[in-house]
């Protein structure tokens with residue numbers, strides 16, 4: 001397996017490359033989950049298996065699809081593109097539920113493992129993977145997918161990359177498609193978390209020490225939150241992109257009931273959703289048919 005280096009390197013890619021390299025050691029899929037699974041679902045343990053790991057993804061896929069209004073019958077004929085698939089924790093479930101799945105990630109080694117995960121727990125004949133070589137552009141044609149989904153990924157991208165991927169989600173989606181993207185916004189603890197994140201990302205650049213640190217869960221958790229984006233940041237950006245506004249249909253911002261949220265743009269529905277992390281929010285866009 002080869003872990004092709006992203007063409008435009010950013011410090012922000014460090015934790016993914018570090019974990020990606022650890023998936024290339026010839027370890028079994030269960031061993032990969034024990035050594036790197038925490039970068040995807042935050043779970044650790046010497047007894048973890050790929051089956052446990054995929055089960056967490058399956059539960060979340062079913063929950064979000066239900067919450068965002070998709071029945072299994074509606075999903076069945078659709079092509080879904082996932083931004084930030086990792087090693088396929090949720091992708092396996094998507095291949096069980098959709099006709100075609102395009103998994104994309106900034107780390108090529110994760111995509112190799114994603115094929116393995118789907119081979120064991122999904123429908124490999126329905127999977128295609130695409131490396132996001134520059135961290136911001138999808139190598140997928142215009143208007144070619146029915147659903148775009150991204151979970152706990154855009155918060156880990158540099159701000160301009162997260163916004164670019166948002167624009168890309170609209171570009172690759174067909175008329176009438178649904179886009180479901182998860183972001184992170186500000187919480188009071190950011191007063192401490194943001195400077196700690198800056199410090200950890202600076203340390204990642206150091207020779208030897210940086211490499212070791214990027215394998216540590218405690219440090220990674222400080223360094224990997226790369227941006228804070230509000231609904232106004234994302235929608236304000238999207239509305240300015242040429243040719244985008246006229247494609248946008250119904251737009252909903254889903255957020256935790258613990259946090260009040262608003263959106264300046266007229267016609268955007270803002271509503272609480274059960275079991276959403278207080279710092280997270282979802283942008284769900286139905287493109288005009």
Ligand SMILES: C[S@@+](CC[C@H](N)C(=O)[O-])C[C@H]1O[C@@H](n2cnc3c(N)ncnc32)[C@H](O)[C@@H]1O
Nearest residue numbers: 016040084085086089105106132135151153157
């Ligand atoms: C926390 S993991 C979540 C993976 C998966 N969504 C899940 O829930 O298991 C974040 C993923 O985003 C990927 N990622 C980070 N920056 C990215 C970028 N700029 N473009 C595409 N993928 C990216 C990482 O490689 C990693 O696989």
